[in-house]
Amino acid sequence: MTSLWLLHSLLLLQVHLSNQLEDNKIPPSLCTGHPGIPGSPGAHGSPGQPGRDGRDGRDAAPGEKGQKGDVGDPGETGLRGLAGDRGDPGVKGERGQAGECAVAPKSAFTVKLAEGHTLPLTVGDAVHFDKVVINEQGDYNAETGRFTCKVPGVYYFAVHATVYRASLQFDLMKNAHAVASYFQFYGNWPKPASLSGGSLLHLVPGDQVWVQMALSEYSGFYSSTKTDSTFTGFLVYSDWKNSAVFA
DSSP states (O other): HHHHHHHHHHHHHHHHHHHHHHOOOOOGGOOOOOOOOOOOOOOOOOOOOOOOOOOOOOOOOOOOOOOOOOOOOOOOOOOOOOOOOOOOOOOOOOOOOOOOOOOOOEEEEEEOOOOOOOOOOSOBBOOOOOEEEETOOOOEEETTTEEEEEEEEEEEEEEEEEEEEEEEEEEEEEEEEEEEEEEEEOOOSOOOOOEEEEEEEOOEEEEEEEEEEEEEEEEEEESSSSSEEEEEEEEEEEOOOSSSSSO
C-alpha cells in the first residue's frame, strides 16, 4: 500500500509542475535574438541521372546567303593516275599540198686519150685526156686537162693507163700537191701492160684535180682502137646542207 501511495503522490506532483510551466511560457513573437552564424557549405551532391531527350524544335526560316570566302592555297600534287584506255582513231586529215622535189647535186666525168695523141714530155705538165665520154656538168676542161670543183664534197678519181713502148710514172694532183703516185715498168713486152689507181678527195669550190707526168722519160701512156687510157671522177656526197633544191 505504501508503494501505491508513493506512486500516486509523484503523479500529482508532475501534473502540478506541468501547469506551472505552461503558465510561465513567453510568446515567440516577444523573443528576438541575434542572427546565427552561417553554416558551412554542404558537400556536393551526386550527379543526377540524365534527363530525357527533348522534343524536336520547329524548323527555322533559312538564313541569308553568306559572302564568298577567300580562295584557299593550292593543295599538294596528287599521285599520278593510271593510264586511260586508248581513244578512238581520229578523223583522217586533209591531204597536204605537194612539196618540191629536191634535186641532188651532180658532178661526174670520164675522158680518155684520143688515138695517136702526142703526150707532153715536160715534167709538171697535165695529161690532156682530150676525148670526152661524159661531162654533163662541164666540170672537166679538155683543153687544160683539169677538173674544177663546183659542188663541195667528197669525190672519187680513178686513172687507168695502158702502158706500151715505155715505162710510165704519173701523179694524181690536187691543186699544187701530189696526192697519189703510180709507176709501171715496161720491159719490151710484146703486148701492152696496164696501170690503174684511184683516190678519194675532199674538195671545195675552186679546187682543181688533174693527172701530171712525174718523169719525162716515163711517159708510156698509150691508146688505140682496142685499148684506152682513161681519167674518171665523180661526186660521192655533197657538203651542202639545209637546201631543198640544188641547181
